[in-house]
Amino acid sequence: MTELLVRFNIIFIAFLFLASTLSAQSYPDKNVDELLRKGIDKIINQKYDESKQIFSALDRQRSDLPLGKIYLAAAEIAQSYDYEIPFNHNLITDYLETAKSISEKLVENNEKNIWNKYFLALTQGYIAYYDAIRGSWLQAVSTGLSSISLFDDILKEDSSFHDAYIAIGTYKYWKSAKTEFLNWLPFIDDEKNLGIKYLSFAVKNSSYNYHLAVNSLIWIYIDRERYADAIELAEQALNKYPSSRIFRWGLARAYENINPQKAIDEYFKVLNSYPDILKSNKVNEVTLKHIIAQQYNKIGKKSEAKRLCEEILSIKNYSDYEKEKLESRLKRVKELLNELNRY
Structure with missing residues (x-):
């Protein structure tokens, strides 16, 4: 398993459960619609503080809806995950939890309103996602399946609720991909192609969440070894969002298998894209330099690979959080350096 596929084991959970923001039908309140679009755009471009300001305004203006609180949580999670800093758990x-309470009351008051059902599905999805990235897998699966079930119900009522296809399509693909060894059983369906079909449909039709459908499909193409398709899709997304690390990670990973030097170039772009306030953040630096060193080693540039390993191992004064995150990787860096020193 490659380094970025390890990273993706978390990312795909994110896109499985984060995957639906709103349907291609814009939310009826134009002000809510505008604030959502602006806030989501800020998250894609990693302008987290600005996104929080927008979603705080939404929460103040429409406290009867859970959307402001859901996306305040989303912004906090995205920033911590991107920057590799501890989550503000409380x-x-x-x-x-507040968003869930609001959503449940809305469903209780009017369970026939598809938006109310959507709010609850989305809230449960984010709770599952947050549980997953913190390692609470059993709880994440339970809540996540409830979320997917609600999204299924939404599509049965309104097949034009296009963004629901992202969550369901991603779920169908990875459920089948991770249980391929059971596909011979009569009650286990192989739904990988159906998952790809759903996501491709979502890419063409989604409004708010085009970016999530695209990212999920990029990583599925990589898993299927359809690297050219992954590169084409990632480059299309980067034309629209050139500063987005989300798409550049996928682009770099796809290039690993067909043009390692290009992958190195893209990984360096990711490394150099973090704001100056994060220059002291060691997790991203170590992770990316290790991945780049592996690519250098692959193409025979041993001295460049060795230099990066030595740079990593010269880093001192790790925080407890960084030590925990990097313990396994630093061992692998030492192993790679020992291998390189034999040449």
């Missing part, structure tokens, strides 16, 4: 939990 704040995120408060946002999501």
Whole structure:
């Protein structure tokens, strides 16, 4: 398993459960619609503080809806995951639990309203996602399946709710991909192609969440070894969002298998894209330099690979959080350096 596929084991959970924001039918309140679009765009472009300001305004203006709190949690999670810093657990939990309470009351008051059902599905999806990235897998699966079930119900009522296809399509693909060894059983369906079909449909039709459908499909193409398709899709997304690390990670990973030097170039772009305030953040630096060193080694540039390994191992004063995150990787860096020193 490649380094970025390890990273993707978390990312795909994110896109499985984060995957639907709103349908291709814009939310009826034009002000809510505008604030959502602006806030989501800020998250894609990693302008997290600005996104929080927008979603705080939404929460103040429409406290009867859970959307402000859901996306305040989303922004906090995205920033911590992107920057590799500890989650603000109490704040995120408060946002999501409050959003869940609001959503359940809305469903109780009017269960026939498809938006109310959608709010609950989305809230449960984010709770599952947050549980997953913190390692609470059993709880994440339970809540996540409830979310997917609600999205299924939504599509049965309104097949034009296009963004629901992202969550369901991603779920169908990875459920089948991770249980391929059971596909010979009569009650286990292989739904990988159906998952890809759903996501391709979502890419063409989604409004708010085009970016999530695209990213999920990029990583599925990589899993299927359809690297050219992954590169084409990632480059299309980067034409629209040139500063987005989300798409550049996928682009770099896809290039590993057909043009390692290009992959190296793209990984360096990711490494150099973090804001100056994060220059002291060691997790991203170590992770990316290790991945780049592996690519250098693959193409025979041993001295460049050795230099990066030595740079990594010269880093000192790790925080407890960084030590925990990097313990396994630093062992692998030492192993790679020992291998390189034999040449």
